[in-house]
Structures are given as C-alpha cells and as structure tokens.
Amino acid sequence: MLSTKNVNKKFGSLVVAEDISLSLPAGVRYALIGPNGAGKTTLINLITGLVAADSGQILLGEGENAANITALKPYQRVKRGLVRTFQINTLFPHLSALESVTLAVLERDGHAHNWWRGLPSFSSAADEAFAILKSLKLEQTAQKETRELAYGQQRLLEIALALATRPRVLLLDEPAAGVPKGESAELFAAVEGLSRELTVLFIEHDMEVVFRFASRILVMVGGRILVEGSPQDIARDERVREVYLGAAHAA
C-alpha cells in the first residue's frame, strides 16, 4: 500500500535517512521502533512530504496501480489517503473539538472553499464529526475548546482529526506520548479499533504495546532500517538486542 524506494536525506553532514526502502502491504499493522534520534519521525516527515527527500521515491497504492507521490505537496498526499498524527499535540487551541473534526471533514469533501453558505447548513459534516468523536469516546468534549481538554483527550483528538480525512494509510507518531501508563488504555483501544482495511504504521517505544498491536516490526537505527520482521523474529534478533541493551523488554 505504501512503499519507499531508496529514500535519502541529510541535513548538512548529518544523515537522517539512508537508503530507506520499505513496503507496507494493505491492512497490516506495523510498528516502527528504534532508539531516540534514529530518524523515525523524520521518516514520517519524509513520507508525508513535510521534509523533501534528497533522492528516492515514495509510492502510494497497491502493486501496479501504485502512484508516485514523491512530487506531491503534503496536503495533496493527505487527499490521496496518506495521513499522519503528530508526536506533540498539533491541534487548534481555540477551536472546539467538534469544530476541529468538522473542519477536517469539510476539507476532505472539498467544501472548505465555500464562503457563502453558513456552517449550520453543513449538518452532515458536523454529524459525521460527532460520530467520529463518539467512536473515540470524546463526545463529551465536543463543545469544549481544544486547549481545555485533558492531555489524553487531546491525544485522542489527534487521532480523530486523522480519521476524519478517511485515510488509507495512517502514520501514528507515538500516539501515547506523554500519556501515563494507566490512562493509555483508551488510546490503545482506539488504535486497536481502527478499521482492518487501514494500513497503520505507528512509532512506539513501549515494547509491550508494540508486541500487542503490531503484526510486523521495523527497526530503525541511525537513519537506516536495521531489520524488518514479525514480533517473534525481532525479539530473537541479536542485533536488535544489542541496540536495546539496557532496555527493559527483551522477550
């Protein structure tokens, strides 16, 4: 569904992505793991177009019909179904949760350029937005301004915004970042509840979560993909253990 071919990027003399070639089939849940500074968020930035790659290609779609989206602007990639969430909450502080998600729905349907019809007449968009909020148990926050929401709710809103765009491929950048262990249950219920048709890649540091939700794991170190495999393979891999020397979870 999503693949990259020989993507390279360096900032000055710092190589942040070296010869990244990966291929994510449709409907699979991938976890992207690696030590801090390995370039995981940068990879998401490269795939979504926030950062331009020095070389290489990014393709979206199945097999023969995969489209080369390397030249597309970020918002164009979103329109094709490639969506990401942010590690640090990147929300609309003074918009309510409902307004935020409704905006995403309106943009998706191409109604956001409409300046002559009032928002109330776009009730279907608002209804759909509300339904998305409800699916993430956020319906109570609908009328509250984003900046008034609890941190965990804001993380969920990040996902709600992404879902509103009807993604085919979803890249989650540390969805539970900053959320204490005890409160992250809802978040992961949400991740688990994502449609099976969706291809998901999530960056995560908590190995328990990784082993629970991912069917494939990508390990990234120093800008390169070290290894890719099933959770069991990765757990047994010597190189991975070396990289995680000192980490708590080695199965």
Added chain:
Amino acid sequence: MLSSAVGVLFDGFAYGMLLFLLSVGLSVTLGMMNFVNLAHCSFAMVGGYATVTLVNRFGWPFLATLPMAFVAGAVISLALERTLFKRLYRATDLDQCLLTIGIVFISIAAFAWFYTTEQQSARPPEWLRASIQVGNLNFAGYRLFLIVFGLATTFLLFFFIEKTRFGAQVRAAVDNQRMARGLGLDVDRAFMLTFALGGGLAGLGGALAIEVVGLDPTFALAYLVYVLIVVAVGGLGSIGGSFAAAVVLGISDMAGKYYFPWLGAFLIYLVMVGLLMWRPLGLFGKR
C-alpha cells in the same frame, strides 16, 4: 564620471556605516530572542539628543559626547528591557510590534515636548569636518571619520563575538536558544547585556547621524524603515549580514539619489522586496 562614481561609493559607504551602527544591535537581538523591537531607533534618538544637549547646553566637545551617547542608548534600552520587553518574549510577533510601536510613539511625543520638533544640530570639531583632497577628488572629512569608526566598530564586534567567552555565549544563544539553556548558559543575562550593547550602538549611531541626516523627533520612525530593511535583508543574528546589507543599502540609496532622483526611495524598496523574495531569511540568515 569616475569622480562622481567614486564620490557616490564613498558617501554611500559612509552612510552604510551609519546604518550598520544603527542596525547591528537589532539584528543580533532579533536573532537571539526573536523579539521584534521596533523601538530600536528610539534608542538611537536618545543617544542623538544626549549629544545635542551635552554639546549645546553644556559645551562639551563633540567627540567626548560619543561615549555618553552610547551609555544613554544602553541605559534606556536596558531599562525598557527589564521592565516591559522581557514579559513579551513569548508573545506573538504582532504583540511585540504593537508594544514597541507604542514606545516609539511615546518617545516621539516626549522628545517633541522637551526639544520641540525643530531640527537639532551638534557640530563636530572643525578639523573633523575638513575635506581631504586626493588628486581631483574631494573626500569629506566627517564621512571619512564615519567609515573609519564604522570599520573599527565592526572589527571590534567580530573580535568580541568570535574570540571572547561572552561572544561565544551570544553565538550559542542565537544558534539554538533551547540548547544553550540546556547547557547551563544564562541566556537571559546574555540577552540583557547584548540588548544593552545593541542599544548603546544605536545611541552612538544616532549621535553620529546628526551631522549627516539631522535629528528631530520623527527620526525614530523615519529610520526604522531603513534599519528594518538592513536587518531583514542581512539576516537575523548576523553581524556580517548587517554589514553587507547596510553597505548595499547605503550605496544603493546614494546611487539612487544621484543618478535616478525621480525614483526616490522606490529603488530601495524594490531592492528589499526583491532580495526578501529571493532569500526570505536574509542574505546571511540562520533560521
């Protein structure tokens, strides 16, 4: 033909040195804290009026007032920074603009009240104003003085920034403030001192400008545009950038006035717009 070209270059370079002195402080403080201080030329005005008062009221010799102009600029900028500006380091660009424009307006009104709106003068000594003859070219002594002074200041600043420990702190804070703090640098103190230094240089510039462009309360706004152009074009946080931009602007302005007087300030604005579109972070900008 040639003599007029040399004359334009010479005058333009001198004017550029003046602009450099007026602008360098703003460039560095903008680069360090991203604080949009539109009141920077008010500091220049303070220095200018300090010199005027000392020369005309107290009979000081012109050159002796220059350190006082520096001190006046430094003190007033420090006072404002400690009381008002430091509360707005995290505020939006717009709020910083508005606050500092408010300070500008107040300063214009204050100086108009105390000194009237008339042009002020503070004459440098005769020997400084004499012109020097080289071949059939005439070089105005005061402009030569400006050039020498400007270059000396530039070298001193470069030395200070590159070779001293404090200079290293300033460079670190400009490059990456968060990192600098993380390394234990007292960024706030470094900024405070830099701000004072910048204000002092502006004050000095204001004093030196009297002989070239005069002084009246509207100076704070009239030269703000030029200073902003130098800073934006040169690149925030870059002394070299300010130098280059100031020289380019000074020479362009002189050349424009001499060769295309009907264009007026059009040329300068066009150059600025063009340069900014090509390099939005300025010629030597870091971010």
Added chain:
Amino acid sequence: MASVSDTRWRPLEIAFWLCTLLPFALAPNYLSLASQVAITALFALSLDLILGYAGIVSLGHAAFFGMGAYTAGLIAKHYWTEPISALLIAGFISGVLGYALSHVIVRFRHLALIMLTMGFGLLLAEAANSAHDLTGGADGLQGFRVPDVLGFKFDMFGRTAYAYSLAVLFVCFLVCRRIIHSPFGLALRGIRENATRMPAIGAPSLSHLRKAYTMAAVFAGLAGAALTHTTSTVSLDVLSFGRSADVLVILILGGAGRLYGGIIGAVIYMVARDQFSGVNPQYWYFWIGLLLVAVVMFLPNGILGGLSALHKKRQ
C-alpha cells in the same frame, strides 16, 4: 445533534446597527465625521479578515485602500461621476492587485512577511508620488467632484455622505459575516490556530490564504473608493505607511478576530482623535503610544476581548 456554529443575529448586534442611525437625529453636525468613521470601520474590518482570522500581519494594507481611492478618483475625473459603478470597479481593481500580491505574500511568515507587506505598501506610495501626471503626486488628485449618488446630493452637512458610507459598510459587513460563519471562515481560523496542522488534514492553506487576502483587498478598496466619493479628493496619504499603521492600531484596539472589533476601534479612535485634534499633535502620539502599551500588556484581545472576558467572569 451537535451545532458547530450559531449564526443567528444577537439582540446586541441588532441594537448596535440601529444605533448607527442615531447620528442622523442626535448629532447632525457630526455626520461628516460619522462618514469617516464608517469608512475607517470598513477598512479595519477588511484587515480583520486577514489579520484576525487568517493571522497575516500586514503593515501595508493601505495599498488596497489607496488603490480603491485613486481608482474611484480617476474614474470621476476622466470618465463619469456616478459613484456606485465606480465603487464596484474600484473594489474589483483592488481585488486584482490583492490577488496578484497574494501569490507572494502567503509564502512568507514572521519578519519577512511584515517587511514584504510594508515594502509593497511603500512601493505603491512611492510610485503614486512619482507618477504625478496620473495621480497629481504630492498635491493629490484634484479637479473633480462627485455630486450625487442615486439622486441624493452630497450635501455639505454630510447626510448623504454618511448614508452612503454606512450603506457600503453594512453591505460589506453582511458579506464578511457570511464569510466568517462559513466553512471557509472555519478554515481561515484553522490556519490561524495552527498553520502546521492544516496541510495535515488535507487543506490547501496557500490557496485559502490567497483567497482571503484578495477578499480583504476588495473590501479595503471599497472603503477607499467611498472616501473619494464622500470627500471628492484623493491625497497621497491614503497610501501612506501611517494609514497602514493607524488601521492596525484601530483593529487591535477594538479586538481582532471578533468581527466587530474593527468597527468599535474605529469609533473610539476617530471620535477621540476628533476631540483631541485641536490639541498639540504631540499629545495625540503620546496617548496612542500609551494606549498601545496598555492594550498589549493588559488587554491583549482589545476592548471587545476585555468585555467578553468580563462577561465570562460574571457568569
């Protein structure tokens, strides 16, 4: 189910607009001033669209105001004196200029943006100054008169002037109100709130901003044209940096992003300036400066923001 936006007219709004009719009865000697206030209010409203809603800080918005003023003046001087058609043409021309400039403006942020808007404004002012065959240069555009609108003479009491300006303001206000409460208005607020998130939800931000900038240019142009029609002169001052700075102060004073902020700010600023105009201009600068410092330090959302905060506290 859930409502995203309440677009009904509040009683306070209706009362406000009814009050704008009061000057006809209660202050007949001040109708010329009232006309100026209405024009300035429209100008401030146009700035609010890009500053308060889309977040573009512009120090050169007078470029469009002046463009509209000169266009209207030139039409009246060389072609015909019917104002409404000239008004529409002036708005259109300003819009075209806004559209052209928007392609550059929307690509920049922070200092570069502020400088570019200022630069374009200064360029246009200089150009108008130099082209005195066309514009009259520093003397301004003279030698024309707009005698009437729709059959109503522009009398020296300013009755027709105020009615005209008020009507233009009200119609534009209605359109702005629609824009604010539309999906496009929500998108603009999204850009202001978090410009990074917008592309991530598939929004073509630059396209939205260009559109908003163009709309703002149209409204500013209409305001400028109305000024020409009600005063039968055009001076260079309509393009000046001072005018751009003034309208910015006015908008901030009233409160940006609140639809009525520009109008409230214009009323207070213009009335105050008229009252203090006899006094030394130095005083004026001093008090405005002090006001700006006070607003930024204590009332960051302007007067309307302060009132709304007070209202929330009471509840």
